[in-house]
Amino acid sequence: MIDFPLDAAFQAKVDWTRAFVREHVEPLDHLWPAPTAPYDRSLTKARAILKPLQEEVRRQGLWACHLDSDLGGPGYGQVKLVHINEILGRTNWGPVVFGCQGPDSGNSEILARFGTEAQKDRWLAPLLAGEMYSCFSMTEPDGGADPTLFKCRAVQDGDDWIIEGEKWYSSHANFCDFLIVMAVTDPEAAPYERASMFIVPADAQGIEFVRETGLFTEPLGGKGGHPYVRYNRVRVPASAMLGPRGKGFMVAQSRLGGGRIHHAMRTIGLVQKCLDMMGERAQSRALRNGPLSKIQGVQYDLADSWIALQQFRLHVLYVSWLVDQGREDDLRLAISGLKVATATIAKDVVWRAMHLHGALGVSNEMPFAHMLMTAAMLGLADGPTEVHRSVVGRLVARQYQAAEGPNPSEHLPSRRAAALRLHPDALD
Ligand SMILES: Cc1cc2nc3c(=O)[nH]c(=O)nc-3n(C[C@H](O)[C@H](O)[C@H](O)COP(=O)(O)OP(=O)(O)OC[C@H]3O[C@@H](n4cnc5c(N)ncnc54)[C@H](O)[C@@H]3O)c2cc1C
Numbered sequence: 001m002i003d004f005p006l007d008a009a010f011q012a013k014v015d016w017t018r019a020f021v022r023e024h025v026e027p028l029d030h031l032w033p034a035p036t037a038p039y040d041r042s043l044t045k046a047r048a049i050l051k052p053l054q055e056e057v058r059r060q061g062l063w064a065c066h067l068d069s070d071l072g073g074p075g076y077g078q079v080k081l082v083h084i085n086e087i088l089g090r091t092n093w094g095p096v097v098f099g100c101q102g103p104d105s106g107n108s109e110i111l112a113r114f115g116t117e118a119q120k121d122r123w124l125a126p127l128l129a130g131e132m133y134s135c136f137s138m139t140e141p142d143g144g145a146d147p148t149l150f151k152c153r154a155v156q157d158g159d160d161w162i163i164e165g166e167k168w169y170s171s172h173a174n175f176c177d178f179l180i181v182m183a184v185t186d187p188e189a190a191p192y193e194r195a196s197m198f199i200v201p202a203d204a205q206g207i208e209f210v211r212e213t214g215l216f217t218e219p220l221g222g223k224g225g226h227p228y229v230r231y232n233r234v235r236v237p238a239s240a241m242l243g244p245r246g247k248g249f250m251v252a253q254s255r256l257g258g259g260r261i262h263h264a265m266r267t268i269g270l271v272q273k274c275l276d277m278m279g280e281r282a283q284s285r286a287l288r289n290g291p292l293s294k295i296q297g298v299q300y301d302l303a304d305s306w307i308a309l310q311q312f313r314l315h316v317l318y319v320s321w322l323v324d325q326g327r328e329d330d331l332r333l334a335i336s337g338l339k340v341a342t343a344t345i346a347k348d349v350v351w352r353a354m355h356l357h358g359a360l361g362v363s364n365e366m367p368f369a370h371m372l373m374t375a376a377m378l379g380l381a382d383g384p385t386e387v388h389r390s391v392v393g394r395l396v397a398r399q400y401q402a403a404e405g406p407n408p409s410e411h412l413p414s415r416r417a418a419a420l421r422l423h424p425d426a427l428d
Pocket of ligand 1: 103135136137138139140141143144145146168169170171172226376377380381382383384385386387390
């Protein structure tokens with residue numbers, strides 16, 4: 001059996017991470033369960049516990065594991081990262097304790113790739129040090145999946161740019177220190193050359209929260225983590241532009257691949273946790289003739305979940321390996337395929353695990369509401385499943401040519417006729 005062994009030193013890090021998360025990170029989830037809690041600096045007691053945990057992660061050399069060594073990470077690459085992220089995926093607080101939470105991880109990538117030295121000093125360095133949080137403000141109320149519909153404008157005024165428009169689902173806009181905002185600077189250009197990126201300090205004049213939208217597990221009117229933001233003539237200097245003018249789509253695209261793979265890695269942990277819960281429940285809940293695990297339908301659910309998880313984990317490792325090998329040409333298809341698989345497995349297994357727990361499963365005494373919300377989020381954030389499924393279909397179709405004649409190339413009478421031409425005496 002192939003067991004993909006890790007080197008002993010890294011295996012020790014993985015073992016340490018598993019024990020540390022169980023002992024020190026999961027308790028944070030239970031004390032401060034709100035999805036936004038890890039970003040909320042007003043939770044002073046939580047912050048006091050968080051700081052020494054982050055220090056311990058640093059001492060272990062596991063801080064910001066997604067980063068290369070030149071950016072202060074260990075430079076493990078993606079395949080090794082799978083083993084860490086799948087452990088963190090069992091928790092809400094894990095990514096912040098280990099310095100690899102979205103959207104900061106993706107934002108640090110684009111700051112490192114496209115930032116000027118001054119932008120890196122001011123924003124990237126404190127972001128990597130865990131002293132700042134950030135936001136990626138791209139989706140608009142009237143245009144999400146299709147970014148060519150974006151209307152938020154940035155207009156030049158002397159040496160400054162003035163940003164005017166609305167964004168929606170700008171995750172952590174109300175907890176962050178700066179926002180990376182995509183705005184249309186060149187409306188007459190080709191659709192994918194119209195927008196540019198700007199770094200906007202969170203305390204810039206003119207930023208308004210129309211609503212601090214939360215997820216469906218959070219109370220209406222509370223401080224939700226995905227605000228509807230209005231930029232009311234927000235003025236930034238020319239030096240706030242991140243990356244080349246008109247290349248906002250290219251900058252955005254370059255951060256999304258990593259984010260999608262990291263979501264997939266964490267989803268392994270989420271699904272494994274559901275499978276663990278299903279297995280325990282199937283053995284614990286007794287019916288007249290024995291435990292639930294004796295019921296064939298329950299066995300099917302366990303089997304389907306286990307098989308899907310094995311396939312998914314190998315899929316994540318494969319796409320991570322493609323990234324490590326620098327196989328850029330293969331990544332668009334691979335990452336879109338993985339994005340669809342991530343949302344699908346999360347939805348299926350979370351639902352099965354919840355259902356197997358009966359009424360307890362839909363109560364507020366089990367973690368399924370947050371898990372269901374995570375599964376739903378995985379099908380939307382970084383692009384809806386349907387859009388990625390179309391990308392996969394399109395790119396797969398592109399690998400094929402139309403049949404040469406009137407029949408498919410595997411048409412049996414035609415193949416047989418060809419075989420007989422090759423071996424005319426073969427059949428009596
Ligand atoms: C938890 C969460 C966090 C998010 N964080 C951020 C963030 O930090 N920054 C940010 O900018 N955005 C963020 N988003 C927004 C996310 O990127 C968008 O929700 C996503 O791009 C879809 O846009 P939309 O919601 O406007 O859906 P719409 O564009 O209205 O699409 C709705 C549905 O229509 C269908 N559909 C649309 N287009 C197509 C198509 N071409 N082919 C087939 N079907 C289609 C799909 O079923 C899709 O789900 C976040 C979203 C969630 C849920």
